[in-house]
Amino acid sequence: MRPLRHKALAVLLPLAWSPAFAQQVAPALPAAPTPLASSGLPAVSSRAVRDDLIASAESARKDERWIDALAIYEHLLAADPRDDVAYRMQAITLADLGASYRADELRAQWPSVFADFQRDRLQGDRVARAIGWGMSYPENADDPNAELRRAYDAVRELKTHPERTNWEKTRLRMDSLMATNALGMYQETIDEFEALKREGVDLPAYALGPAGDSYLALHRPHDAQLALQRAVELNPSDIDTQILLAYAYLEQERFDIALPMMQKLVESQPAWIQRAGAESDQANWRRYRAEMTYAQMISFGDDNARAQRIIEQLVRIGPNRSSTQAAMGSLMYRRGHPTAALERYDMALTLDPRNRDAEIGRVSALFETGRIDEAIEANRQVQLRYPKNLHAQRLQHEVDLRVGPxxxxxxxxxxxxxxxxxxxxxxxxxxxxxxxxxxxxxxxxxxxxxxxxxxxxxxxxxxxxxxxxxxxxxxxxxxxxxxxxxxxxxxxxxxxxxxxxxSWYLDDTWTLRASVADNDVDTTLQARRAGFKANSASIGASWRPSDLGAIDMRLKHLRYSDGNLRDQAxxxxxxxxxxxxxxxxxxxxxxxxxxxxxxxxxxxxxxxxxxxxxxxxxxxxxxxxxxxxxxxxxxxxxxxxxxxxxxxxxxxxxxxxxxxxxxxxxxxxxxxxxxxxxxxxxxxxxxxxxxxxxxxx
Missing domain, CATH: 2.40.128 (Lipocalin)
Known part of the structure; x- marks a missing residue:
């Protein structure tokens, strides 16, 4: 509800029960909201009515009926914008609802009514929300981390405030783990995480997840496993943390644990979510993520044929999902089909030009198909867009090896x-x-x-x-x-x-070869012992339908200097x-x-x-x-x-x-x-x- 300007009616309300009566100087307050005509709330005609409404709002908050509580506070503020209790609790309830920006704006407009711990909480909620938004879809494709950097800068600025409570100082440090991890500052994330552990801080699940992810990025899967196991214990319903834990096992080559774990996770998620009163069921995208991860892990274990059967089903379910097309491209590349991989990567980038996995995978596929100029330019764009990204850095190492000696x-x-x-x-x-x-x-x-x-x-x-x-x-x-x-x-x-x-690379399946040699190195040494050598000509073909198998064929003709003609197939x-x-x-x-x-x-x-x-x-x-x-x-x-x-x-x-x-x-x-x-x-x-x-x- 957008608030209106302060009405003269509010000034005429009895000052005897106004909690702001004792204030010598009235601060500039935000506009009062319009009363809800259909709210069914009683008119605020006395202090007793006001106190009953405050108690009702507190009861609603205990039951986590945040909307009901917020309606009461707005009703009270419409009657008296100087009601500091209603004003304070309105801001806190907005924060409970996730409206952290608005809650902190209200705090900044009347800071004196908030205790230090409440001030610290609302400021912390705001930067935490900024970190969350910074990790989502970027506002600027050319600088996808701009919002996240601003949020991290805000965290660092708040850390400099000495008056903050100890708990909020600790909370800022935990929130910073999310920001540094998302920004690719993996060592910084681990340093702060391990410092918190040494200090005996009981870390929540949301702080353990980024630490586990950073350990994985730094190739420390056992440490990641320990952090993520604890995160899953604290929040067993978070499938993304469970997926990260499965990767921690996988990167220790514990396929025997990771694959059954992912299969169980997939089976635990229904394909559709049924809600009472809904006209239709809702697709369960948590199952989709789990099943996609399960297929990719199967592929990492070299069973690409089984992985393809799973991913093809997911492509049929979500053909317009960029991430699905990119995953299919990655699978096609591992199956030895770089041309098919390129088609999938291009589809993914058509659906989402900022799909990082497709951009990175496309570089390798271009190299494999001999399109070197395009591959180098595509890699240049990746490095410009993701200069500090770990996957981009690994791609650069691969490119250096491909073009190097x-x-x-x-x-x-x-x-x-x-x-x-x-x-x-x-x-x-x-x-x-x-x-x-x-x-x-x-x-x-x-x-x-x-x-x-x-x-x-x-x-x-x-x-x-x-x-x-x-x-x-x-x-x-x-x-x-x-x-x-x-x-x-x-x-x-x-x-x-x-x-x-x-050589002639016909397609992903066939490659033709031919050669001509003078004084062929394959001339038998018995012939050379007798003083003879041989010239040769050969043609060959390779058929590779997939990573499962191949056939290499060759015809060769040798002409020895003694006149002997030898043919081989x-x-x-x-x-x-x-x-x-x-x-x-x-x-x-x-x-x-x-x-x-x-x-x-x-x-x-x-x-x-x-x-x-x-x-x-x-x-x-x-x-x-x-x-x-x-x-x-x-x-x-x-x-x-x-x-x-x-x-x-x-x-x-x-x-x-x-x-x-x-x-x-x-x-x-x-x-x-x-x-x-x-x-x-x-x-x-x-x-x-x-x-x-x-x-x-």
């Missing part, structure tokens, strides 16, 4: 024990060392690199080595990529070599059979066929041979802490190998590898493999050791 070093050593009279094509021992190092991205298209290989094999009685080193140029733009490498061959004799590689496929947060099992399958045109070549050169294998891959996450992890992989395969003139024999193989990433941008791989291949009918036992390090994105 990259490279790889690999080493393989094999030991071969052959029963064939001709010995193993790889000798008794073989080594392979290769490296490539590339400059940062130049003009968003180009990289320059230094590349090289060393391959050698120990035969009886000699050693054959092929060594080359050279430079390369790599170009990537949009769907196309090309690389040209030129080498100086230093062993077995001075020579030259070059390769040209090209191969395909390798994998498909996920089982998924859990720390263990994935895949089925493996491969096929290989080749032929050679010469039967008298002084190296292993079957006229026709073929092989088919099947197997299993066990991929286990040993530990993971955010970007750092250690995983192990076990491959077991077997299949028949056929060679013309020598019949068919089964070939088994086992490989064990570990992948260790101590930090994003640095990955080590190492392992051992065992196999019993067959060459010209002779069985060989091979053990190989591998080690590799790659840097960059």
């Amino acid at each position: 990259i490279g790889r070093i690999g080493w393989v050593h094999g030991r071969n024990d052959s029963t064939s009279a001709n010995g193993s094509p790889l000798g008794t021992q073989d080594y392979r060392f290769n490296f490539e190092t590339w400059t940062p991205l130049i003009h968003n298209r180009w990289r320059l690199g230094i590349v090289g290989d060393t391959v050698d094999a120990r035969f009886v009685p000699d050693v054959v080595r092929y060594r080359r080193i050279g430079g390369a140029v790599d170009y990537r733009f949009g769907q196309f990529g090309a690389r040209v490498s030129a080498y100086e061959v230093q062993e077995p004799r001075l020579d030259g070599a070059w390769t040209v590689d090209g 191969s395909a390798f496929g994998r498909w996920r059979l089982y998924t859990s947060p720390h263990l994935m099992i895949e089925g493996l399958g491969s096929g290989w066929w080749s032929r050679g045109s010469r039967n008298d070549a002084p190296y292993f050169n079957p006229s026709h041979d073929a092989m088919v294998t099947a197997g299993l891959r066990f991929n286990h996450m040993i530990w993971r802490h955010y970007d750092a992890y250690l995983r192990q992989r076990l491959d077991i395969e077997a299949g028949p190998y056929w060679q013309e003139g020598y019949g068919t024999k089964w070939v088994p193989s086992v490989a064990y590898r570990q992948e260790w990433r101590p930090a994003q941008g640095h990955t080590f791989e190492y392992g051992v493999s065992w196999a019993k291949p067959v060459y010209d009918g002779g069985r060989e036992r091979r053990i190989a050791y591998e080690l590799a390090y790659r840097w960059g994105f």
Whole structure:
């Protein structure tokens, strides 16, 4: 109700029962409200009536019937604007209703009628409300935290008032936790929170939630868990705090606790809220939030197919919700479909141009589709808009890795024990060392690199080595990529070599590749021992329908310098059979066929041979802490190998590898493999050791 100006009638009321009679100087008061004609309240004709109304209002307040109490106070003030009790309690009741701004305005207009603790409370309520509004939809998209900063400045200003009561000083410190957390000042939040704990302050749930969130942002999930557990104990109906607690478990890799907890939370929330007398039920958006979080956590456990089934249902429920479209975009990206992810991110930003998750996710998807210029510009906009946001800072680190230097070093050593009279094509021992190092991205298209290989094999009685080193140029733009490498061959004799590689990213499912090579590094060392080399041409295709599986196919033609023509065709496929947060099992399958045109070549050169294998891959996450992890992989395969003139024999193989990433941008791989291949009918036992390090994105 908007108050009217002070009426002369109020002055004519009997001063004998006016509580302001003793005041020597009457302050400038706010306008008196218009009496409610239909309120049913008695006219304020005497002190007794006034006191009865004050008692009725107090009774209504005890029953939390704030509107009834407020109507009484306004009725009293309409009769006498100088009723300091009614005026004071009107302001306090407005604060109880959440009208903190108006309540503090009334206090400021007549401050003398409020006790110190009431003054402090109303001022604290006002800044607390300002913090809440500052955390909601921003007034200025270009500066989304402007309101929140003003609210935090108001908190800091009130902290400087020495006359505040101890409780209100403590309350301001607790309220500041919400502001600093929302502003991304996570360390400041934790410092204040831990100081309050040391002082023995019994913190309420609303102060524990921001502390838990800040601990999560600082990668301290166990501390977050302790704070959030206490918050849930104090306020078990707050599903957002329960969601944060589930994330605290998740970031400790406790999927066994987080996922059942979220499933129980979803089941506890009805899809629709029924209210007596309502014409229709109301959608329960608390269940929606819980179910969306549950799906995302399932996806973080690599079960993206199940997560997609849940999110697709939510998209059908709320297709016009920007956050839902952004969540679908994030899922599509994790499933290896960056183009589909971009479509969802663009839909989210159409619905809400200020959707931060969509803005950030869109940058990574643009990089994956080769739209480097757009990705860098999109990242620039994100950094301008969210300069201190933790997610934006992590995105910048990712972008730095994508456009920065990259490279790889690999080493393989094999030991071969052959029963064939001709010995193993790889000798008794073989080594392979290769490296490539590339400059940062130049003009968003180009990289320059230094590349090289060393391959050698120990035969009886000699050693054959092929060594080359050279430079390369790599170009990537949009769907196309090309690389040209030129080498100086230093062993077995001075020579030259070059390769040209090209790729075409058709869509999220198909990628085509082709290459041409002079003095191919894959020329067998037996052939090099005899003084021959080979040129090659190949084409290939990769089919990746989702993160669940893929098939890689390749055709290769080699022309040896002795006139031998060799053709090879191969395909390798994998498909996920089982998924859990720390263990994935895949089925493996491969096929290989080749032929050679010469039967008298002084190296292993079957006229026709073929092989088919099947197997299993066990991929286990040993530990993971955010970007750092250690995983192990076990491959077991077997299949028949056929060679013309020598019949068919089964070939088994086992490989064990570990992948260790101590930090994003640095990955080590190492392992051992065992196999019993067959060459010209002779069985060989091979053990190989591998080690590799790659840097960059």
